[in-house]
Amino acid sequence: MYFCVLICNAMNYFNNKTIWITGASSGIGRECAVQLSRMPQVSLILSARSVEKLQELHAECVHNGARCEILPLDLEQTDTLAEKTQQAIALFGKIDIFINNGGISQRSLAQETPIENDRKIMEIDYFSGVIITKALLPHMIERKSGHIVAVSSISGCFGFPQRTAYCAAKHAMYGYFEALDIEMRAHAVAVTIVSPGRIQTNISYSALTKDGTAHGKMDEGQASGMSVQVFVKQMLTAISRKKHEILIGRKEVLMVYIYRVFPKIFHIIAGKIKAT
Template sequence: MKTLKNKKIWITGASSGIGKALAVALAREEALLVLSARNSHALKQTQKACVKHTSFCMIQPLNLSDSAQIQQAVQKVTEELGNIDILINNAGISQRSLARETPVDIDRRIMEVNFFGMVQLTKAVLPFMLSQGSGHIVAVSSITGKFGFPLRTAYSASKHAIQGFFESLRAELTDDNIKVTIVSPGRIKTNISLNAITADGSAHKKMDNGQAGGMSPEKCAKRIVRGIKKQRKEMLIGNKEILMVYIHRWLPALYHRLVTKVKN
C-alpha cells in the first residue's frame, strides 16, 4: 500500500497520546478520519489539528465499556462513510496496583475496555470489510502483552488476550484480503501512567520514570503509519525496553531477575 490518501480510517483513543499522534500523522497522509474517545473536548482539539491536512475528520465519541454505544457508533460511522478501510483499535487503560490489593471488579473493568471493547468494535466493523472484500485491522497492544510486569496484572492479561485474539483472527482472514497488524509499543511518552487506575479505581496521577524518558508519540505514530503501509503483521516499537521481549523469550532466568527489580 503506497498511499493512505482517501482511505477511511477509524481511530479509537484519539484524544491524546499515540492515538492523537496517529490521527495527525494520518491526516497528513490525507486519509479520511473518524476519531473516537470518551473525552469529546479533547477529541475536538485533535480534530482541529487534523482538519489542517485532510478534507474529512469526523468525531464519534465512544466509551468502549458500553456495548450499546459501540453498536450505535458503528451504525453512525458506516451511515456517514459507507465502509471503513482501516480500523485502528488504540483505546485502553493501564493499571498501577498489586494483584493482592486489587478487587476483581477493577480487573473486569480493565478487561472490558482493553479486550472486550476492542473485540466488539472489531466484530461490528468486520462484516463491512468482508462485504467490500478488503480491510485492515490494527490492534495496539503493548510489550506487556509479550511478558508479565509488576503492578500491571490485569493490564498485562488484557494485552496477552489481545495478542491471542488478533493472531487467531489474522489466520482466519487470510483468504479474505483483510490484514491484521498487532502493534506492541514499549515506553512511549504519553499520559498513560497518569491515567492508569489503582486498586480503588482512582487515577494513578504519577508519571513513571520510564514513561517520562520514553519515545515520543509522534515518532511512534510515524512507525505505525509506515507499518500499516507495509501491511506488517507485528510491530515492536520503543527503545531499549524492547530488548525485554527477547530476553523473556531466550533468557527467561535473566528476565525473572530483571522484572522483580521494577518499581513502576
C-alpha cells in the first residue's frame, strides 16, 4: 500500500513535464526514459552519440505513450553544448527536468594515465553538465521552476583506485551541484545529486584505459551490482520528492557512511580493496 502511494506520487510529479536525459542510449539513462515514458503526459528528449540506439528507444517510448524527440550530441564537444541546449528547449518549448547522466568511467593507475585521458574524463563527466546547466538556468530561473538532476557516483564521495580522473570529475560534480542547490533555493529551482553504487550497466565496457581504448569487459563488481530497473525506480521516486542527495546501491554505499563518520576505518578498508 505504502509502495503504491510512493509510485503514484512519483507519477504525479512527472505528469506534464518535459524531461531531457543525457546518456539515454544505455544503462541508467535508457531505463529512466523507459520508466518515465510509461507515466502520463510526459515529454522526453533523449541525448547521446549513438543515433541508432536513440531511435530504437524513441520508438519504445512513443509506443509507451510519451511524446519524444531525440537530440544526438557528443558531451566531449563542449563548445557545441550551449547551442544544443537552446535546441533542446525549442523541441517542446520548455525543459522542466534535466537528467545530467551521460558519462564514462576509467580503468588505469594514475602514473600510467596520460593527462589527455584526465582531461577527456573531466570534459565528459564534469564540464559538459556544467555548460548545459549554465545554459538552462536562465530558462528555469525565469519560469521560477525547474529541476536539475546530477548523476554523480559514490566515487564522488571518496577515492577509489584506478579511478583518479573519474573520482576527480565526480567529486567536482558533487561540489558544483551542492553549491548550486543552495543558490537555486531563492529561484525555486530544485537540484538533486544522485550517487549510484554499483549498478548493472555497460559502464565498465566503455571505461577509458591508459592507452585511451575502451576497457571492453564487464567487471565482476559491476555484474553483481543492483539491477538498473530497481535502481531507476528508487532514483525517480527520490527525484519526485526533490531530495537534495540520494545514495542508491547495495552494501558498497555503506562505505560512504563509514567514510563520513569513521574516516580512519575507511582508510584501513580502502587499503584492502582489489581495484577492478
